[in-house]
Amino acid sequence: MLKQIQEESFDLLRELIRIQSFSKEEDKTANLIADFLESRSVKTHRKMNNVWAYNKHFDAGKPTLLLNSHHDTVHPNSGYTRNPYDAAVEGDKLFGLGSNDAGGCLVSLIGTFLYYYEQENLKYNICLAATAEEEISGNNGLELVLPDLGELEFAIVGEPTEMHLAIAERGLLVLDCIAHGKAGHAAREEGENAIYKAMKDIEWFKSYQFPKTSEVFGPLKMTVTIINAGSQHNVVPADCTFTVDVRVTDAYTNEEVVEMIKAHVECEVKPRSVRLKPSSIDKNHPVVLAGVALGKETYGSPTTSDQALLSIPSVKCGPGFSGRSHMADEFLYVKEVAEGIEGYVGMLKAVVKSMDYEVRSTNS
Structure with missing residues (x-):
């Protein structure tokens, strides 16, 4: 048979x-x-x-x-x-x-x-x-x-x-992040530079270690993969967008990871999906x-x-x-x-x- x-x-x-x-x-x-x-x-x-x-x-x-x-x-x-x-x-x-x-x-x-x-x-x-x-x-x-x-x-x-x-x-989260500033003229030091605000959060994504580690995979991995800001050389950008690729381990759910990230960064964080667990x-x-x-x-x-x-x-x-x-x-x-x-x-x-x-x- x-x-x-x-x-x-x-x-x-x-x-x-x-x-x-x-x-x-x-x-x-x-x-x-x-x-x-x-x-x-x-x-x-x-x-x-x-x-x-x-x-x-x-x-x-x-x-x-x-x-x-x-x-x-x-x-x-x-x-x-x-x-x-x-x-x-x-x-x-x-x-x-x-x-x-x-x-x-x-x-x-x-x-x-x-x-x-x-x-x-x-x-x-x-x-x-x-x-x-x-x-x-x-x-x-x-x-x-x-x-x-x-x-x-x-x-x-x-x-x-x-x-x-x-x-x-591993699960997968793709995060679209927006750092909000205020537009101004670069020569007069006006505005609030969104790029500088984004840099602080990007550094956090680069260096943060989640407390729990997977027995199988080790630490959760976050990588900033895309960044975009500004329209011309003499204008302080009001917004800076960047994308983060997050490879989630079995130590956390996708929802837990999103909430922890939001608690640590100033930028706006929008996951494209939490389906891929x-x-x-x-x-x-x-x-x-x-x-x-x-x-x-x-x-x-x-x-x-x-x-x-x-x-x-x-x-x-x-x-x-x-x-x-x-x-x-x-x-x-x-x-x-x-x-x-x-x-x-x-x-x-x-x-x-x-x-x-x-x-x-x-x-x-």
């Missing part, structure tokens, strides 16, 4: 690669995913380009774990030397846009879901969600359907990590311990994914290598889909406590 699922999942990945699915244009890949599941007697749900399903013996009295990955891709970059949609297998590699990020993860999670779909007496329900707009952190992807998925206990988010476990992910899962969580028992390492991820939209414990894990994402001539090793399914199934064995399950090596 496992081998058949692995083969069908790999074939599904090749079909997905052949369909253009840029962010906001994922309708055809959503159709394919829904058809693939429905043809295997799985009832699917859909909202816009998001598709989700539950295990056959769903029990409202049990907690639910989420298996999530995305089916949108970035645009192919100018360095491609081959057709991004060929899904060509050459040697031990499958080439194609989205093969690594995150097609391999998605089909491996789909295969894992199908493995457990008909099993009874599971400790957890399983919800599979194939979602859209991850590459642009869009509003019509996972965030759109989270209210429809029901109460969730924890999640596995499929992103290429070589099947190692990202047990924490830091996330983490206890290193002693059963799914983490199960992964470690299979020889996987744990680490903190500096990159942002749909994990940032979840308010439940979550781990980021999947086949593929992050360094291949968005590269020209993107590829996935053929064996990585089979290994991904085997890895996910093995991790969940200890969590869902299926009584009739045995993992067999893909080499056996």
Whole structure:
């Protein structure tokens, strides 16, 4: 059964690669995913380009774990030397846009879901969600359907990590700041120079250390990246605007960080969004311990994914290598889909406590 699922999942990945699915244009890949599941007697749900399903013996009295990955891709970059949609297998590699990020993860999670779909007496329900707009952190992807998925206990988010476990992910705040002064003539020393006021706050952003430090990431990081003020040489500027990139750790929520910053600076601070939250899962969580028992390492991820939209414990894990994402001539090793399914199934064995399950090596 496992081998058949692995083969069908790999074939599904090749079909997905052949369909253009840029962010906001994922309708055809959503159709394919829904058809693939429905043809295997799985009832699917859909909202816009998001598709989700539950295990056959769903029990409202049990907690639910989420298996999530995305089916949108970035645009192919100018360095491609081959057709991004060929899904060509050459040697031990499958080439194609989205093969690594995150097609391999998605089909491996789909295969894992199908493995457990008909099993009874599971400790957890399983919800599979194939979602859209991850590459642009869009509003019509996972965030759109989270209210429809029901109460969730924890999640596995499929992103290429070589099947190692990202047990924490930094959040992101982009702050637009305005230091307000008063315009005047430079020669007569009139006005209140907004640049000088901004400099004081910029120095604070540069040097301030938040009291709490993340066990995984260390200190929270703030970087001033853009600044603009003035219109002509002899006018004292009334306003100085600057932008701050804040990489939030699991030691704070985004809202806590914004309030602490506002309490320390004089400038006006406006976060563009507080959606991209830091996330983490206890290193002693059963799914983490199960992964470690299979020889996987744990680490903190500096990159942002749909994990940032979840308010439940979550781990980021999947086949593929992050360094291949968005590269020209993107590829996935053929064996990585089979290994991904085997890895996910093995991790969940200890969590869902299926009584009739045995993992067999893909080499056996």
